[in-house]
Each structure stands twice: as structure tokens, then as C-alpha cells.
Amino acid sequence: MRKAAEISRKLLQWYDANARELPWRVPPNEARRANPYHVWLSEIMLQQTTVTAVKPYFEAFTTRWPDVAALAAAKDEDVLAAWAGLGYYARARNLLKCARVVAESGFPENEAGLLALPGVGPYTAAAIAAIAYGASAVVVDGNIERVMARLFNEHEALPAVKPSLKVHAARLTPPKRAGDHAQALMDLGATICIPKTPRCAGCPLQGHCAAYEAGSAAELPKRLPKNPKPTRRGIAYFALRTDGHVLLETRPPKGLLGGMLGLVGSEWAEASPAFDPPFAANWQPHAEDITHAFTHFNLILTLYVAQPKAANPRAGSFQTAPAPEDLPSIMRKAYEAGFLICNIDCGR
Numbered sequence: 043m044r045k046a047a048e049i050s051r052k053l054l055q056w057y058d059a060n061a062r063e064l065p066w067r068v069p070p071n072e073a074r075r076a077n078p079y080h081v082w083l084s085e086i087m088l089q090q091t092t093v094t095a096v097k098p099y100f101e102a103f104t105t106r107w108p109d110v111a112a113l114a115a116a117k118d119e120d121v122l123a124a125w126a127g128l129g130y131y132a133r134a135r136n137l138l139k140c141a142r143v144v145a146e147s148g149f150p151e152n153e154a155g156l157l158a159l160p161g162v163g164p165y166t167a168a169a170i171a172a173i174a175y176g177a178s179a180v181v182v183d184g185n186i187e188r189v190m191a192r193l194f195n196e197h198e199a200l201p202a203v204k205p206s207l208k209v210h211a212a213r214l215t216p217p218k219r220a221g222d223h224a225q226a227l228m229d230l231g232a233t234i235c236i237p238k239t240p241r242c243a244g245c246p247l248q249g250h251c252a253a254y255e256a257g258s259a260a261e262l263p264k265r266l267p268k269n270p271k272p273t274r275r276g277i278a279y280f281a282l283r284t285d286g287h288v289l290l291e292t293r294p295p296k297g298l299l300g301g302m303l304g305l306v307g308s309e310w311a312e313a314s315p316a317f318d319p320p321f322a323a324n325w326q327p328h329a330e331d332i333t334h335a336f337t338h339f340n341l342i343l344t345l346y347v348a349q350p351k352a353a354n355p356r357a358g359s360f361q362t363a364p365a366p367e368d369l370p371s372i373m374r375k376a377y378e379a380g381f382l383i384c385n386i387d388c389g390r
Contacts, residue, residue, distance in 0.1 A: 049193075049250050050216045050223055056246035057226030062233070064093065065100055070222050078149040078174035079110045082140075085166045086133055090337070093232070099128050113138070114145035119292075122301050123368040130337075131299055131370065136161025151175045173221035180212045181224035185231025191263035192235060195252035199264040207263075235259075273340045277317045278307035278332070278373075279325065280347045280380025287360035288377070289320065298336070303364065304373035305380075310341055320359075323348035328379055334372040345376050347383045 058070045066084035068076045083103060087096045102124060107113040113121070118138060125134035139160035149170070150156050156167035171177040182190075182204075190196070190207040198206065216223055234241045240259045242248055253259040281289035295301045298310075308317030319325050328345035335341075366374045 045250065046214050047216070049247060050214055052246045052250075053226045053230065054216075054219060054222060057222060057229060060229065060233075061225070062093075062229050065097060065104075067225065075176065076174045076221065078170060080104065081170050081174045082110075082144075082149065082162075082166070083113075083137075085169050086137055086140075086161060087128065089133060089166075090130055091128060095128065099125070110141050110149075111145045114141040118301060119303075123303065123364075126302065126368050126370050127374070129371065131302055133161060135295075135301060149174070152177065153179055169224065172224050176219075176221060178215055178217050178220045179224075180208060180215050181220075181227075182208050182211050183228060185235075186211060186224070186227045188237065188263055189227050189231045189235045189247075192240065192253035192259045193247060193251050195256050195258060196262065197258070197264060199266050203263065271335070271338065271340050272312060273342060274310040274312055275314045275342045275344070276308050276310040277315060278305040278343045278345050278376045279320055280305055280345060280376060280383075281320070281323065281360075282347075282349050282363075282380065282384045283360055284349065284351055286363055288363045289359055290361050290364070291359060299370050299373070302370050302373070304369060305376055306359070307343070314344075319346065319348075321350070323350045326383065328383060330379075332372070332376045332379060334375060341372060343372065343376055345379055347380045349384050 054070075061067070061070050063069070064084075066076075066080040068074055080100075084096065084100055087099055103113070106124065107116055116138070118135075121138055122131065122134055125131065125137075128134075140162065143159060150159070151171070152175075153164075153167045153171045156162055156170050157164065159167075162170075165181065165183055168179040168181045169183075171179040172181050187200070187204065187207050190210045191203065194210050196203050196206055196210075211227075214223070230245070230247070234245050238260060242251070242254050242259060245251065245254075248254055251259065253262055279289065283289075289306055290303055291306050293299050293302050293304055306320050308315040325346040325348045328347060332343040332345050333341065334343075366378055369377055
């Protein structure tokens with residue numbers, strides 16, 4: 043326990059001098075607590091995403107919806123459009139569900155209550171409890187796992203080693219300033235104890251790091267080899283009318299990109315799907331497929347482009363051309379490619 047207290051003391055001392063400035067964070071040693079809405083929103087956004095990518099989204103959300111009540115009152119389609127490009131769109135749907143629960147009863151101040159909220163898992167519950175409410179909760183994200191694996195020279199591969207890493211993190215978590223302690227570990231992992239080439243010379247915990255002493259820090263944490271991603275294929279149709287409207291549809295509420303705006307197209311499957319055009323027109327195939335890497339598979343879309351006249355079937359499905367950033371990444375790629383073709387050779 044004495045060693046754990048010394049590690050925590052050195053870590054917090056380092057954090058007080060080196061904490062990253064983040065729009066959702068209260069600087070260390072300030073008397074005020076972090077805003078639970080800001081902590082929750084940032085943690086949901088940061089899942090599977092980088093701090094650099096999240097900053098502009100967080101700032102846009104908190105400007106447009108400054109508190110959880112404002113977000114709860116927002117239209118689903120507005121929030122999904124604002125989320126576009128951040129990926130993992132189930133998070134946006136759960137964000138709205140959670141906001142509407144919290145707007146009625148407030149944020150719970152303990153892990154158990156937080157864990158009952160839609161879209162809040164064990165890590166996020168612990169992070170909110172520690173950072174927003176000062177609870178001595180054990181927070182373990184990817185950065186903290188890496189720090190623990192090196193600090194204790196754990197050579198068992200992820201994910202099997204996760205329980206051991208959490209035990210180590212629990213032993214180090216102090217009864218006071220648990221939120222700052224967790225954020226200090228996150229910052230240490232993001233800036234010094236980085237993957238592949240840790241910057242051990244600048245680490246405040248170097249004297250306590252078993253992997254540094256053993257010369258194995260760069261190897262840790264160990265991971266099992268990944269299976270190759272499967273590839274799925276699909277068809278998408280881009281139609282730009284002469285009045286500037288684009289054929290779009292809202293995807294079904296469940297499933298990947300659920301509830302998001304996108305091009306009309308087929309399902310995505312391992313075999314090339316058969317899918318008829320939405321109406322008769324001079325559909326031209328794009329010379330290059332549109333590709334995108336999702337977490338669990340790679341997608342190849344064959345894009346067909348047409349520029350029909352203003353009067354045509356499915357008139358109600360044509361909409362004012364949205365800003366590309368209001369579409370999810372794969373749809374934005376196809377949408378921009380379709381516009382490029384229409385500008386060149388769609389009969390203009």
C-alpha cells in the first residue's frame with residue numbers, strides 16, 4: 043500500500059503540472075467539480091475515437107445543446123446529423139435515450155445508478171462517478187490498461203489480462219482525487235506511455251515501472267493476432283435532379299447507421315447483391331468503387347449516378363442537397379463522388 047500511495051502521489055504531482063487542457067475538463071486543484079453533462083458527453087464521444095476528433099464535435103454539441111435538458115428536447119434527426127462523421131452511430135441513439143432519462147431525474151451520483159443509464163457501460167460509469175462526483179471509482183480505459191500492463195510487467199495477452207489490470211488499477215486508486223488520478227493515468231498513456239515507443243525518459247513513474255526495469259515496455263500490452271476483416275459489398279444510387287435536389291433516404295432505425303440519412307441502396311453482404319435502381323434513368327457506374335473500413339468489416343460500394351429531370355418518380359424522396367458533413371462517412375464518400383461525376387458528365 044505504501045508503494046501504491048507513492049505512485050499515486052507522483053502521478054498526481056505530474057498531472058498538476060502537465061494536465062492536458064480539454065474543453066470538458068476542469069483543471070486540477072480547482073475547487074469546482076466537473077460538469078457531469080460534459081463528462082458524460084465527452085466519454086460517450088471518446089469511445090473508439092480520438093481526442094483530436096472529438097474536440098470539435100463536443101464544442102459544437104455544447105454550443106447547440108448547452109445542457110442535458112436541451113439535448114433531450116432535440117430532434118433525433120438533428121442530433122444524428124450533428125453526430126455524422128464521428129462513427130459508431132448507435133452511440134448517438136443511446137445518447138438521446140440517456141439524455142431523456144437524465145432530463146427527468148438527473149444524473150445518478152454513483153456507479154450503480156450510472157450503469158443503469160442507456161449506453162453507459164462500466165468504464166463510462168466509473169469515469170463519471172470519479173471525475174464528476176469524486177467517487178473512488180476504478181477507471182480503466184485503453185490508455186490506463188497500457189500503463190498498468192507496463193507498470194506491473196504483465197505479459198498475458200489482452201483481453202484475458204484485463205481483470206488483472208483492473209486489480210492493479212484498483213490498488214493504485216486513491217480515496218481522494220480519484221477523478222484527477224484517473225485523468226492523470228489517461229494523460230500519461232496518451233502523451234508518455236504511448237503505444238510501441240514509450241517515452242520512458244520523461245515518465246514520472248519510471249522508478250516504479252517493472253517493464254522499464256525489465257526492458258519490455260515497448261512490447262506491452264501483448265495482444266492476440268487479429269482475424270482478417272471480412273469484406274461486404276453493396277450498391278448505392280446517387281441521383282441529382284436538375285433543380286439541385288438529391289435522392290436520399292433515412293435508413294431503418296436499427297442496425298448499422300440506423301436512423302441516418304444516406305443514399306438509396308442495397309443491403310451489404312459478402313456476395314455481390316442484386317438491387318434494382320429506384321427508377322428508370324440513365325444510370326452511369328462510377329469508375330471506382332467506394333470503400334470504407336468499419337470496425338468489423340470492410341465495405342465496397344458500387345456507385346451508380348444519374349441526373350434525372352425535376353419531374354420524375356419518387357419526387358418525394360428528393361431533398362435539398364445536405365452539407366456533406368451531415369452524412370455518415372461512407373455516405374459522404376459516395377455523395378461527394380456522385381456530385382463530382384454529375385459536374386463532369388451527367389448531361390449538364
